Amino acid sequence: MDDDRIADIVGQWGRERPDLDPTPLLIIGRIQQLAAVLDVALRPPFAAADLGNGDFDVLAALRREGEPYTLTAGQLSQRMLVTTGAVTKRVDRLIARGLVSRSVSAADARGRVVGLTSTGVALTDRLIEEHLANEAAILRGLTDSDRRTLERLLAAMNRTLASGDFEPEGGGHDG
């Protein structure tokens, strides 16, 4: 099989543009490919429950928050890194399924409090087990030491990106 698509790509660039260094793709390209493949690999339990991966994000965010399993739309938007518009639609779908409820906040009548129904808690508790088991299976090929190393390096990349001070092309965000 074409067992390393990214290495091939790097090879092609090396031939066509020897003036450039394509090796960053060995990391960044692989991360992007991994994310795409992971989405597919981890989908089955959610698909079986007729849920989009994004919809499960809502359930998981509420469930891990602990009792009473509630968050406002804005809080969900922050935790899931999607816009509030996407939150509205995800919640709409889940309400249609009877997995969450939406009510007006007591503290601020603009706010909508989204909460897991008991059905929602039960489904989420079941799905998260399968989900984590699948994730564990995917990591089976790595030793404990490899895992710790990988965690550290990925966290380091996340920090670099979060700090935002990497953009070489003009985009100086001020400061």
Next chain:
Amino acid sequence: MDDDRIADIVGQWGRERPDLDPTPLLIIGRIQQLAAVLDVALRPPFAAADLGNGDFDVLAALRREGEPYTLTAGQLSQRMLVTTGAVTKRVDRLIARGLVSRSVSAADARGRVVGLTSTGVALTDRLIEEHLANEAAILRGLTDSDRRTLERLLAAMNRTLASGDFEPEGGGHDG
């Protein structure tokens, strides 16, 4: 700042479901988050050229293939890991921009050969430089040794996923 969203999530799960091991998220969750953040961080050069990230994928695939910078729709579909329908649409957009052309294959009249125009080559050559510079900047926080380690571990994960023999939940693909 909430400098480690994933660590927080793992902490929440550990509190709510102490019977489960949420640590796979430290790797898999971070990869997914990184991919999302990378897409945003790497978009500016493409956005400036009025290109979607996916559209640049087409240009890059053709360019790194070398002269005469041509691939069929099917080949593009394989290299970009998207359906042929997506290829059709990406190519349509790029044709409208004058960056690629589409013609009937001489060898097989069903096949469509997509090729870079000279404008397309020029734009791609410019964008790939910016793009790789941005990727290099993102990796600036890692030592050479860290990079090699990260490449190795990501490649290992890719292999596990590609081989497909990880799915614990029933999904035995036969064999």
Next chain:
DNA sequence: GCGAATTGTCTTCCACGGAAGACAACTTAT
């Protein structure tokens, strides 16, 4: 208290990609 600015959510419109089927062209067996 009242009006202006702000905040939180929802709505509308749009872009993108997947799935499944349509269609044309190729291959093979006879």
Next chain:
DNA sequence: ATAAGTTGTCTTCCGTGGAAGACAATTCGC
């Protein structure tokens, strides 16, 4: 040569999420 099956691409329909604006409720200054 012809019919049946296969292959390569495009088309249609749908689902999902972003961006920008609408709207209601809150806060702040006076």
